[in-house]
Amino acid sequence: MKYMDEVAAIVAVKHTGKNCVTASVDRMDFYAPVFIGNLLVLKASVNYVGVTSMEVGVRVEAQNPISGAVTHTGSCYFTYVALDEFGKPTPVPGLRPVTKDEKRRFRQAAARRKIREAELAALRKL
Numbered sequence: 001m002k003y004m005d006e007v008a009a010i011v012a013v014k015h016t017g018k019n020c021v022t023a024s025v026d027r028m029d030f031y032a033p034v035f036i037g038n039l040l041v042l043k044a045s046v047n048y049v050g051v052t053s054m055e056v057g058v059r060v061e062a063q064n065p066i067s068g069a070v071t072h073t074g075s076c077y078f079t080y081v082a083l084d085e086f087g088k089p090t091p092v093p094g095l096r097p098v099t100k101d102e103k104r105r106f107r108q109a110a111a112r113r114k115i116r117e118a119e120l121a122a123l124r125k126l
């Protein structure tokens, strides 16, 4: 999970060219175990951008170095906020999804953002 946050942070900083902080981490789903000796492959992308925040998705794959078999072992979504030189949230560059996968990730990330906001709003009412 530490690797995932580090990889996601690199992607956020590369997209914005700015210092970025983790605002939230969604639930972590573990689909399959990682065995001792497996190689970890982490893939990350900016899925969606708001005004000053963005969602970065990270997918973890485990590769058996002998057979070459690759298993999708987990995924998680992080929200990063870009900061200006004063440490205040600052606008992030836009995102133009082009491929079918990029468009799907964008749609799903937008839906997750709505769910996060609704969840926070509901909890604040309790």
Ligand SMILES: CC(C)(COP(=O)(O)OP(=O)(O)OC[C@H]1O[C@@H](n2cnc3c(N)ncnc32)[C@H](O)[C@@H]1OP(=O)(O)O)[C@@H](O)C(=O)NCCC(=O)NCCS
Residues within 6 Å of the ligand: 020, 021, 022, 023, 024, 049, 050, 051, 052, 053, 054, 079, 081, 089, 116
């Ligand atoms: C993240 C942080 C910068 C947000 O600051 P803030 O004053 O609440 O900023 P705002 O209310 O203006 O929100 C800024 C953006 O962050 C998003 N955001 C704030 N809190 C969030 C949360 N808990 N989950 C997801 N997004 C969040 C807002 O939706 C907004 O996005 P948008 O501009 O795309 O619409 C601030 O809470 C912070 O510094 N947190 C600590 C970060 C940290 O130390 N992380 C761990 C180590 S890196």
